[in-house]
Amino acid sequence: MLGLTTTATTGKLPDWVFREFYGKHYQSVYRAAKRVIRNFHDAQDIVQTVFGRLLEQGRLSPDFLKNPEAYLCQAARNQARDLMRSRGRRKFSTDPLERLAVPAPEVEDPWMFDALTEAMEELGPDAAQAISLRYSEDLSDAEIGKRIGRSRVAVAMMLVRARARLKKQIEKRGRGRS
Amino acid sequence: MKRKKINIDDMLRRYFAPLPREEVEAAGAEVLKRLREEFPDRIEAFSLVPPTERKGEEPDELMIWLGPRDVLVLNVLDSLAEESMFKEIFERVNAVAPVRHMATVYVALERLEELGYIRTRKEDQSRPKGYYQITESGRRAAAKTRRRAAELPDEAEARGDLEGLI
Numbered sequence: 392m393l394g395l396t397t398t399a400t401t402g403k404l405p406d407w408v409f410r411e412f413y414g415k416h417y418q419s420v421y422r423a424a425k426r427v428i429r430n431f432h433d434a435q436d437i438v439q440t441v442f443g444r445l446l447e448q449g450r451l452s453p454d455f456l457k458n459p460e461a462y463l464c465q466a467a468r469n470q471a472r473d474l475m476r477s478r479g480r481r482k483f484s485t486d487p488l489e490r491l492a493v494p495a496p497e498v499e500d501p502w503m504f505d506a507l508t509e510a511m512e513e514l515g516p517d518a519a520q521a522i523s524l525r526y527s528e529d530l531s532d533a534e535i536g537k538r539i540g541r542s543r544v545a546v547a548m549m550l551v552r553a554r555a556r557l558k559k560q561i562e563k564r565g566r567g568r569s
Numbered sequence: 570m571k572r573k574k575i576n577i578d579d580m581l582r583r584y585f586a587p588l589p590r591e592e593v594e595a596a597g598a599e600v601l602k603r604l605r606e607e608f609p610d611r612i613e614a615f616s617l618v619p620p621t622e623r624k625g626e627e628p629d630e631l632m633i634w635l636g637p638r639d640v641l642v643l644n645v646l647d648s649l650a651e652e653s654m655f656k657e658i659f660e661r662v663n664a665v666a667p668v669r670h671m672a673t674v675y676v677a678l679e680r681l682e683e684l685g686y687i688r689t690r691k692e693d694q695s696r697p698k699g700y701y702q703i704t705e706s707g708r709r710a711a712a713k714t715r716r717r718a719a720e721l722p723d724e725a726e727a728r729g730d731l732e733g734l735i
Contacts, residue, residue, distance in 0.1 A: 417597040526585030542672030558577040
């Protein structure tokens with residue numbers, strides 16, 4: 392793959408690298424963050440953090456270049472989870488009251504959403520992306536294959552395995568609850 | 570107590586319920602504005618509208634929507650003077666950057682064809698095998714990818730796989 396590295400003068404990636412990846416992937420990255428954090432403003436902050444880091448980076452790793460979209464979405468999901476965990480730990484806040492008045496997420500079954508968010512952590516970036524493309528964009532196996540650079544058959548197998556894995560994780564979590 | 574059966578397909582459909590397009594686009598524009606403020610010297614004029622939807626764009630502009638695999642396959646085709654069969658293309662791609670599955674190269678070829686960078690010809694319509702050839706706009710796009718790689722100072726790493734092709 393085409394390796395990308397820094398410009399000698401700035402120690403940063405060339406500007407077109409940002410243009411390439413932001414234009415192509417900001418939508419997927421936003422969706423990935425919003426599904427975990429379930430808040431418009433927080434999801435925006437996460438997208439800003441992910442692409443801000445990309446701009447400050449000195450080089451792109453081979454993992455990134457293998458599937459930039461999956462990599463960026465994974466980074467957004469991790470960032471969202473870290474944010475949620477840090478909020479869970481925080482007991483006192485010095486933020487003004489109006490900043491704390493974040494509307495509660497509107498989900499019909501919070502347990503199910505939390506369980507799926509947690510189970511999605513167990514999937515690799517490619518499998519998580521394939522699941523996301525199938526259910527959020529309603530793409531066929533062949534269309535997903537084009538996006539992630541795999542064959543239709545490989546995508547079909549990946550989806551079957553990912554669904555089975557998610558189900559197992561959720562059942563495990565459910566047993567722990569009952 | 571009987572445990573409730575999990576319908577993972579239904580759960581995933583609810584979990585991934587589509588977000589309104591307006592919301593996603595508004596978020597993208599807002600973040601871009603903030604990043605421009607944060608990195609004024611890095612992000613100048615940049616539109617979120619894909620080049621395919623813009624009028625009067627040079628076809629080469631489409632190149633920014635290519636992935637690394639597409640760039641590699643495009644450059645392989647550029648290095649081949651005439652029409653080539655899949656086997657030859659696959660072998661050359663593999664010699665530069667090993668690819669685990671043939672499908673990876675097929676997928677890239679399909680995308681490049683959709684973008685008008687390559688054309689294909691089949692002698693026998695009933696068989697999947699065909700011939701692939703780069704178009705003029707494909708050659709311009711390939712040259713642009715190499716120029717971009719050359720802009721990067723660490724030549725050994727930046728040109729990487731492309732260098733072996735030319």
